[in-house]
Amino acid sequence: MDYRTEKDSMGSVKVQNNRYYGAQTQRSLHNFKIGNEAFPREFIRAYGIVKQAALKVNTSAGLIDSNISQAISTAIDEVISGELDDHFPLVVWQTGSGTQTNMNVNEVIANRAIEILGGELGSKDPVHPNDHVNMGQSTNDTFPTAINISVVEEVVHNLLPKLEALRDGLNIKAKAFSKIIKLGRTHLQDATPLSLGQEFSGYVTAIDYGCKRIKNAIESCYSLAMGGTAVGTGINTMEGFGEKTAEAIANLTNLPFHTAENKFEALGGQDCIVELSGALKTVSVSLFKISNDIRWLSSGPRSGIGELILPANEPGSSIMPGKINPTQCEAMTMVCTQVMGNDTTISFAGASGNFELNVFRPVIAYNILQSIRLLSDASESFLHNAVSGIEPNEKRISENLFNSLMLVTALNPHIGYDKAAEVAKKAYKENLSLRDAIQQLGYMTGDEFDKIVNPEKMINPRKASK
DSSP: OOEEEEEETTEEEEEETTOOOOHHHHHHHHHOOOOSOBOOHHHHHHHHHHHHHHHHHHHHTTOSOHHHHHHHHHHHHHHHHTTTGGGOOOBSOSOTTOHHHHHHHHHHHHHHHHHHTTOOTTSOOSOOIIIIITTTOOHHHHHHHHHHHHHHHHIIIIIHHHHHHHHHHHHHHHHHTTTOEEEEEETTEEEEEEEHHHHHHHHHHHHHHHHHHHHHHHGGGGEEOTTOTTTSSOTTSOTTHHHHHHHHHHHHHTSOOEEOSOHHHHHHOOHHHHHHHHHHHHHHHHHHHHHHHHHHHTOOSSSSOOOEEOOOOSOOOSSSTTOOOOHHHHHHHHHHHHHHHHHHHHHHHHHOOBTTBOSOHHHHHHHHHHHHHHHHHHHHHHHHHTGGGOEEOHHHHHHHHHTOGGGGGGGHHHHOHHHHHHHHHHHHHHTOOHHHHHHHHTSOOHHHHHHHOOGGGSSSOOOOOO
16 A cells, blocks of 8 residues: 655644545544444535635635636535545544544545646645635534535435425325225224325325425525634635625525524524424424324234235245235334434534534534435335335225224214213123114114214214304
8 A cells, every 4th residue: 555644733644645635634534433424425515515615705806826726626526526435534423513524625625636736645735725725714614514505405405305205195195095984093092984085184284394394494504604714703714705605605506595694603503403403303203103104004914904005015024924014114213213313412412512613513414414314215215115005905994984883973963972972882892883772772763873873974074054
């Protein structure tokens, strides 16, 4: 293995010749051998966008030579596209500001630009990672900016489209099942009827509300910390730098990013991500309930509820032949528990900054992006491998419906609650139908019962009397 020697403020470090990162990245690799959780591609891409926007502003101000600027820009484009992903090896468990990752980005861009210009890797000549690539910036404003960019892009381009597709898929089923009357359940006990379509409509609306919560939450994520530099004052940057870089980021992403109104809040906290994480947690709660409902409704197939038939995607057991399990429901619920856990981490991390800086940003970035990615992937998988193929077991639905004692509820307006309860108890105790029980008690004839106890008339409010 060939090595070169790079220098930083602490001395010399050997770095592999085939790596664009430098001394500070190498020190981090040595000092933080903790886990294997690395920053995902979308975060590295976002950091590249931050550097490209800053470069454009600094170049326009005449602070960077045009030839050097062009080489740096080319290197940044390669970071954004993912061509240099192998040169970003650092784990999440590092300094709480993310300084090592910011320097990793600076070093990779600088060395690649040096190579483009025909220079020697590690020389910092003619491109310097701090003086050129990091000009007018600090880790303390670039890192939260990269978080916001990556999060917004993933929410807008990945999560929301997939959640909305799942919502629409459930809505297709809700409409298709609108005339299938089934037994309702409360407390896991028999309740009054509703249509299968009504049941699914609740799932549709829950996800729709979730999408609205997410859209509301990301509004605050459009506000960027750039221009705050070290503590929010903007030291070592020129007037208007924050506004101009935010404008450049907006142009690069085609998203309405803007400079933060107050840089001290933007650096000292991470409340916008905490808010978004809360919205993702709420969506997870909804998705957990929906997928668990579907899992229970498909249970059996002969000894459970068995009202839904799920697609048979793979064998369900290594020992029980022919067994089919609700695998997509289980995958979704596991994803939801992970997102709920991530929200707890993000909440603690968001609350744990001190004075002018939140120093839990790497773990915030990792967890929020994982939550977004998992919910995106799980929503798509659940739609295509479960929801789209759901079929009603109408025979079992009918059996469960007409076997229920809770149809007695329709009698309340006619014979009163107490007598209706008496009918239900007699039917249960003596294993009678409700029709036979009420006739034996003398409260109603069979024909009268048939006119009143009609499940199709029990799924909507009674018409008001004139």
